[in-house]
Amino acid sequence: MTAARKVLDIRDLTIEFPVYGGAVRALDGITLSVGAGEIVGIVGESGCGKSVTAMLSLRLLPDGRYRVLNGDISLLGHDVLAAPEADLARLRGGQAAMVFQEPLTALNPTRRIGRQMIEVIRRHRPIDQAGARALAIRLLGDMRIADPAEVLERYPFELSGGMRQRVLIALAFSSDPAIVIADEPTTALDVTVQRQVMSLLRRRARQSNAAILFITHDMGLVSQYTDRVYVMYAGRVVETGATGSVLAAPAHPYTRALLQGLPDHAVAKAMLPAIPGNVPDLRHPPAGCGFAGRCAHAVARCSERPPLAPLDGEEGREAACWFASIQDHAP
Amino acid sequence: MTEAGIDSPLSVQDLTVRFPVGRNWLGRPTGHAHALNGIDFALERGETLGIVGESGCGKSTLAQVLTGLVKPSGGTVRFGSSPGAEAAPLQIVFQDPNSSLDPRMRVWRIITEPVFLHRRVPANELRALAQSLAAQVGLRPEHVDRYPHEFSGGQRQRIAIARALAADPSIVILDEPTSALDISVQAQILNLLVDLQRRRGLTYLFISHDVSVIRHVADRVAVMYLGQIVELGRAADVLDHPRHPYTRLLLEAVPRIGQSVDDEAAIDARELPSNRRLPAGCFFRERCPFAAAGCEQPQVLEPTADAAAHPVRCHRSREGALAP
């Protein structure tokens, strides 16, 4: 898919965290982009580097805790890794907003909702207290919050999880961002509420033509809410393409195995085709294909690292496997 | 409703649990969380009873009552045929394998804890037992000399399962055994559980909020809402032909690959009410699109006249007002 303009563009990014006993290669040469108004998903297992990618896109990881070995990030034309902190601070919450996973802890527990919202709003808009307050009320109203003025006077702990997440989304859209990065925004919520929050998020983004980078580990959500998807495994992107086609016809053995291992469509109590073994230890990232150790089709060549290469047959489809081919995955 | 048969290894009747919440200066509770509000079911030998429901509906509380961690405020729990039989051949596997294993115990100690707490057994016998159990859950014998932190999440859950098997239980309660695991590992554990059940003739009470997992492992399914079972029946019946409006809402909300969502319709969901004060009448009334007269009455879990249909806690459904 060729996006008109890329709001976020990550090129060949490799970073590591120095830790006890070496360094964790959290991202190992990922390349990823989000076009204007596009909803892009990143899906992958726990620890594969989704959150690091999101945080790094706004350079929110604490300085000095990580090392960039290679690559760069361009966010709305700014070189995120090199930009001065002040520039980024202007970008954050302005042109580029974020929604986090845990809505309870993501809000300052001792401040009223209103104060927190107004503080951020006024950071990016030259309006007075009353104006900011009116805006906050409108934003909350957009999120279908019944009595916005009253909610502004509440503390986070007085709201339900779904409400809090809606507050965070409202906040994210407070300054008409070009991109919203949502890191597992519904993991802490119930399925019924999840659906509501996701739909609000998508609708709001479409209204203001904002792009969304949506991070999840739920294949179902990816399928329902994204246009395009990146499948990550052990700090690398293993496959990407339009969501529908990736899920319907996965090209990488990992994507395939993952989808087959889901109990959704399996015969009850039948043995599921499980992926053997465990996710590799990122302190010792595999030299070749990260999935080779667990892959049923691994051969000698897999000890060489496969590049993320375009696949024939479909625009925008790419996979990092020597033997990638688009195969229909029969549910 | 399944008869609380003579043969049922475990049956509960009208189980209620209230947790005191907040205390005034005299130490008296200022309110209660009504976690369970009248649960009835009977397990059948060798089956898997799946329990689904949203967070906070009382699934874990039910598990804790059955394992004796929480005293019920009302109702009875019966093991086997004799009422009040104490020594229940029942074990539990918790959700989070990180916190359910003592980080400072070696694996063989962890696995054999249900044994050595009650009998003095020489250490070498315990290790041998641990090794054989480890083998059954797919761990290597030398693993038993390590500490839990040296294992991955999936392996830790295997250890927890091995420990549950150590006491040679006939019933195992599985409280979301896979929700803390990687999706790529979930299948391994589900396979292991299915395999163990087959080999050892275990009865499972399988708790999960993931409908597809329940659909996969359960013979029968109970859907819980606000501390009550609203629908109970064969898995295929309940999940493919839900009769209770809540079950329908739940199933609809589960994200499915390849299914699209209508945002405008989805936005109007209502959230779960608090269990601090129970609603009068049908607990689901406020969120129910089918609410009508009669719903202000407390609902009971009853089969319909139609013998083929499973019991449901909704008079409208029983009256056939909610044709699927």
Added chain:
Amino acid sequence: ATAKDVLVIGKSADPQTLDPAVTMDNNDWTITYPAYQRLVRYKTENGKGSTSVEGELATGWTVSPDNLTWDFKLKPGNSFADGTPVDAAAVKFSFERLFALKQGPSEAFPEGTVVTAVDPMTVRFQLKTPFAPFLYTLANDGAAIVDPKVMEHQTGSDQAQGWLSGHTAGSGPYQLTSWEKGQSIVLEPNPKYAGAKPAFSKVIVKFVAEASARRLQLEQGDLDIAESLPGDQLDALRKEGAGKGLVVEDYPSFLVTYLYLNNKRPPLDKPEVRQAIVDAVDDGGIIDGIMLGKAKPMTGPIPDGMWGADPALKPAAHDPAAAKALLKKAGVGSLKLNFLLSNKDPNWEPIALAVQANMAEVGGTVSLENIANATFRERLGKGDFDIAIGNWSPDFSDPYMFMNYWFDSTKQGLSGNRSFYSNPKVDELVRKAATLPNQAERTKLYQQAQKIVIADAAYVYLFQWNREVAMRSDVKGYVYNPMLEQIYNLGEMSKTK
């Protein structure tokens, strides 16, 4: 620096109670003594304090031949700070109050004394038995004449004890005007005082617990007089003092330091063993090393300067060889003794250490037990010790304070005879001496007794202290009296500037 008409005295501790009928503490007397007057007072002869007395409130007195009836004529014109005249009734009130309260100070006065006001200006004391030192006890702080009006402040039946503990009600040159507890006391002239008008418009008594801080304040001129400085600091002050406008004066005092040897506890029940200790202890070494030479060896129980002392006596010699021989003779193989002391006097510990070392030289093992003063006293009273150390100073200027207290077997224990010494002959001698009116006769008896007790080695007499007083050099008129430790003749003092 302080103003010319203000005197600032630095003390180490707050007074406890200012009721003269209750307090037994010199530290309290600093305040009470100048606030009250007594029937008699110690004389000042040639600018020096003497141990003989003269009338203060009394113009004169007569004694009956049987030594039992004492009549005192009062000086007219004296009055208390509130204007109440000091008359026989006030004297009678004061003594009756003292006897009724029956606290420590009443101890000095003979049991069963009856006080009567013969006429407004004559007061009579009727004693039960003759008591030679009676006249001298009347100069004690406890004999202060208290304004009878204090009874207005009585609560319950406390004889106004509560009120007097924090106020003064006397006819002395000064009266207490404020007491910031723990911080300072301010004395101001008593407007009704009959004597010469005092020079200071204010006397401030400040409490500074740290000796070093007291010294610093004295050096900086924030204090005019600093009390209880340790010897080493006084030495340092003396050396550098002149340039800083400070003087440190030495005065011979009646404060003595001596060791109690528990005569009742074996092996110290043997005089040889006690004598061996006397011989072993290096008195001179202690005086030089610990007291820095600012003390004088004692020759016997009565300190030099007090009548009754025997000039023929010599200090005990340091003779380890003799000690060893004595021990051998007594058949004491390994001498193991405990040495009780408390932290009351900082010199006690080094002295104890020195004694420990001295005893080691002659083969004795002395273990030190430094305990809280209260416990220390308790154990002294019970005789639960082998060796203990103590300081003693007389309450009135009479050898009675030493001979009768230390050796009369009825005073065994804390009250005085702390060695638990008992010798019927000595009992007889000292008791007789206490009743006779004639000083020469009494001297003879006391000297006879001294010889016996020295031979019995009842105590180890170490030394009598030099009192050192550190003050700014512009303070004039201070007269030291060995009977009035920590008491200042505020009425006569002044400052030049």
Added chain:
Amino acid sequence: MADPTLASAVAARPARALFDWRYLAYRLRRSPLTIVGLAMILTVLVAIVLVPQVLPLEPNTVNLRARLAPPSAAHWFGTDEVGRDIFTRTIYGGRISVSIGFFVVILSGTVGSTIGGLSGVIGGRLDTIVMRLMDVLLSVPSLVLTMALAAALGPSLWNAMLAIALVRVPAYVRLARGQTLTIREAAYVKAARTFGARPWQILRWHVAANALPPIIVQATLDLGATILMASALSFIGLGAQPPAAEWGAMIAVARNYILDQWWYSAFPGAAILFTAIGFNLFGDGLRDLVDPKQKVR
């Protein structure tokens, strides 16, 4: 992975008994202050254990001729008012102080943690009573309690130690109980309870090992505090008694010489400071290391 063949049974030596020593060592290297603290503790220990072995020192030899001598080659730290060598006395004082520290901490730590642990595991009314009692004890100003106790027991080193230990017990009761309550909520304890574990078994198998690290950290910090407290007690005359060379007791005398003989109070004071800093730095660092919150993955 899932290959349960006995042939491949190779004993892998794990390393996590109480602390993960290798991990601690790794963290330690990045925490210079902790190392400094450790070095200071070691210095003190070496000095008090080895110096008297190497040098023939006698802390109580009185030499009145050499009283109050300034530091010199013969007397490194000078001498005191009866000519004892202050260097020697400072070293011996360290023995006393450090032993007091360990004694108090071990006594109050074990007693307090046992009470707290049991109280936490058993819970219910017993727990309420124990905790109210501890609250009352904690409300008594520790100074008055220690002083009164020391005075009641009679001033001696031993009694001062007992008094300090007694006063510190409630803190450990609270700490251990808090830990226990946290651990009690951990799923592994819940699991143990479903296996029918009795309170003492839970204490023995789960609480003891898991609650220990914070208690040990607290104990390390308390070592410093105890040494200070003991010297304070001795300073006001309720602790060590002469001729024992205790630092606080030495300063109590030395304060009278502070204006003219600086060395007398300076060295024992510096010794207290040095030792307490050592234990506090080390304990502080240890706390950071053991604190799970601050672990960087």
Added chain:
Amino acid sequence: MSFLNIIRRRLGFLILVVVGVSLITFAISHMIPGDPARLIAGERASDEIVAHIRETLRLDRPLWEQYAHYAEDLLHGDLGTSIRTGRPVADDIIAFFPATLELVVAALLFAVAVGVPLGVMSAVWRDRPVDHLVRTIAVTGISTPAFWLGLLIILCFYGRLHWLPAGGRIDQLIDPPRAITRFYLIDALMTGNGAAFLSSLTHIILPALTLGFVHVGVVARQIRSAMLDQLNEDYVRTAKAGGLSRWRVVLGHALPNALIPSVTVLGLAFGDLLYGAVLTETVFAWPGMGSYVVASIQALDFPAVMGFTIVVSFAYVLVNLAVDLVYLALDPRITEIG
């Protein structure tokens, strides 16, 4: 409602504390070997006099009877009469306690004023040189024997530099301000007594510095660890992601939240400060309860020791009540304190 709840609970606890503390101190003070009567009578007093004094003080009665009397008086708000000074204990407490309290509060203010910024810097620049420096200062403070430090400070600031006075609460020649709160500084301000204010201020600086220095460490340590906790919280990330500047996040969000748990620690520090005050008071001739209590204990003055213990415990519980209330006011999440 919950304010009321806490107050009620604390007051209930107060009764428990008074009973418990009086029992404990009573038991302890009667364990002390020694006879207070002997102390008052003077060393040489005859047994008869001592017996008489014992009688008047009821010391000859059985212990339970003595306690019963004491408890009865206590109910009437009467703390008894000091054996040592012969004054009502309550009077002595009023005379000595405010000075201690004033010193403790001043020291606490100093400790907070210095400790909080240090702690914040230390947390923000964790593991950097600043952090090491702050931690060294903190640990040095905690490890310094206050009695020794006090001597050094006097020597330096009074002895050598002559900057500040070294003893007492106020210059002797200046009358203390009229007693309203009995805090000289506050009273001087309230009565507009400039000279007294200045003098009290110069007098309190050195002792407060000495006492406070120890607690600078305590405060800095606590703030550092609380700040580290807060800086790890998600909402800090949210605030940053909202574009707020680093110091706005640190000072505006993290610090207020870090102060909440620290309030409790300050409440506890108050107890330690009382402890430290005793040592500091002697050194600085501060007319507080320190030397009074030491002297009372040494004089076996049971009523005084008990009275003081009860009053201090009372104060301690009240401070903790205040802490609870502050906590409640600061943290909206807490609706009840269990």
